[in-house]
Amino acid sequence: MSWAEVGQRWKLRLVQVDWYLCLGLLFLLLVVISLSMGAWKLNLIVNDADALPIEAVAIRGERARTSDEEIQVALQDLMKRSFFSADVNQVQDALEALPWVYQASVRREWPAKLKVYLVEQQVVAHWNGDAWLNIHGQIFDAPKRSDIGALPLLAGPEGQSKVVLTTYRQVSELLKINGFKLDSLSLSPRHAWHGSLDNGIMLELGREDKMARIQRFINVYPTLVKQSKPVAKVDLRYDTGLAVGWENAQKESQ
Structure with missing residues (x-):
């Protein structure tokens, strides 16, 4: 076998190796793009108040001086968010800002409810x-x-x-x-x-x-x-x- 034939075979192998490498990189790129698109769409759905709205807020605890109307006004802006994007800490702060509320605890309950427990001020x-x-x-x-x-x-x-x-x-x-x-x-x-x-x-x-x-x-x-x-x-x-x-x-x- 001449040196020319040997060189030609190495060139073929290099071309073959480069082809497989390109296919692998292309597949990896497609996977990354697919995952990114999926994450982007999921984020849109999670933060879409129309797709996953908060349908109810359950209030527990003895209330003598805090009305339902006051609670609704305090939460009206926060209720426009989706079930997952609503910040329970912000909900808690909004409720504890009410004059007769001493403490509030908030947690999510699947699929579309917030559960709130209020403790009023004991004057x-x-x-x-x-x-x-x-x-x-x-x-x-x-x-x-x-x-x-x-x-x-x-x-x-x-x-x-x-x-x-x-x-x-x-x-x-x-x-x-x-x-x-x-x-x-x-x-x-x-x-x-x-x-x-x-x-x-x-x-x-x-x-x-x-x-x-x-x-x-x-x-x-x-x-x-x-x-x-x-x-x-x-x-x-x-x-x-x-x-x-x-x-x-x-x-x-x-």
């Missing part, structure tokens, strides 16, 4: 006049409602709501077991405590030993009510004693 007091305080001592803003009964009036500096609520519970419990009801409690910017009872008596408790001072008031009250003048104010900011302001005396001074 325990008014805070600084126009806000509310929940059972955790957290401040929240919500419209006034006529269906909420009498609540204590609490007040204090920014960041002190939990401290004021805790102190109110302690002082109120001590007064309650002795026949008194605490209507309001406030903490001044200088950290002095002021309270008032449902019978109109004002209590000045100062900064320290507030529980001991409340007990001192309880102990001396039977003596105070024996006086001919009704008590208007009791100043307990003393180490061992107290000062009493009489109602008639205050009216005369005014």
Whole structure:
């Protein structure tokens, strides 16, 4: 066999090898294109609110102050998305932005439903006049409602709501077991405590030993009510004693 014949055979083999390589690359390219087209079409379907709409939202949990209409308004834009493209975190945020909603949990339920569980705010007091305080001592803003009964009036500096609520519970419990009801409690910017009872008596408790001072008031009250003048104010900011302001005396001074 001559060198020319050998060279010709190698050329044929190289041509054959290149042909198989081209066919393989072409097949791989077709596969990639097909997968990309499939993924693109799937993405269109998944995000198409007409193809996969959210057909229902199931609301669970006890609701006394959050209406269906408020929920519908809060979710009206989010409901325009498809079942898969709807962001449950955004749905949760939209619901928790409602004034009387404390917490919301959201999950998808195949094929076209969102399940929502709501927990409403449990209000325990008014805070600084126009806000509310929940059972955790957290401040929240919500419209006034006529269906909420009498609540204590609490007040204090920014960041002190939990401290004021805790102190109110302690002082109120001590007064309650002795026949008194605490209507309001406030903490001044200088950290002095002021309270008032449902019978109109004002209590000045100062900064320290507030529980001991409340007990001192309880102990001396039977003596105070024996006086001919009704008590208007009791100043307990003393180490061992107290000062009493009489109602008639205050009216005369005014």
